[in-house]
Amino acid sequence: GEDGDGYHSPWTADVARGVDLRGHTTSLSMRYLSGERIGDLEPPQRWFSVEKVYRNDTLDPTHLLEFFQIEGWVMAEDLSVRDLMGTFTEFYERFGITDIEFKPHYNPYTEPSFELFGTHPETGDVVEIGNSGIFREEVLRPLGVECDVMAWGLALERLLMLMYGFEDVRDVHGTLCDLDLLRTAEVVN
Secondary structure: OOOOOOOOOOOOHHHHOOOOOOOOOHHHHHHHHOOOOOOOOOOOEEEEEEEEEEOOOOOEOOEOOEEEEEEEEEEEOOOOHHHHHHHHHHHHHOOOOOOOEEEEOOOOOEEEEEEEEEEOOOOOOEEEEEEEEEEOHHHHHHHOOOOEEEEEEEEHHHHHHHHHOOOOHHHOOOOOOOHHHHHHOOOOO
């Protein structure tokens, strides 16, 4: 409502219509699932993007203020958690990462939801590499989607950390990046 009830803060149309840097790319998934961009969808379908996102995080070896998010979804009948976990196990295996861990997590758009973790090859630290889940029925219903949709958001820079063994995402992205590392890194086909 006008008073921001439910958000416990004032709400105004001017602020709601303001321009904001996106913190994730779920809005793109919703736009495509709604058919607004590509027309009506019938299962099976899949969509994939790599887009820049912005976060109000503290800079550290695994956090950046801006990074590239690998977002995607698969629409099909009778998808399950097993499909979701199998997809990511195979995806990361193709990059040589074979020790993916799934931790149940809360996401407002998906249920069940999981954070994904991988072990850093040099330090042995467990690093969060993404988030995933099955879109909730109340998210899909207004879009006219009547089957299951599994979705994810993965951090490209953290994937690179695990592939190449570097310990700080700032070495490959942003104003502090190590240009020598980027110039000499092997290109993956």
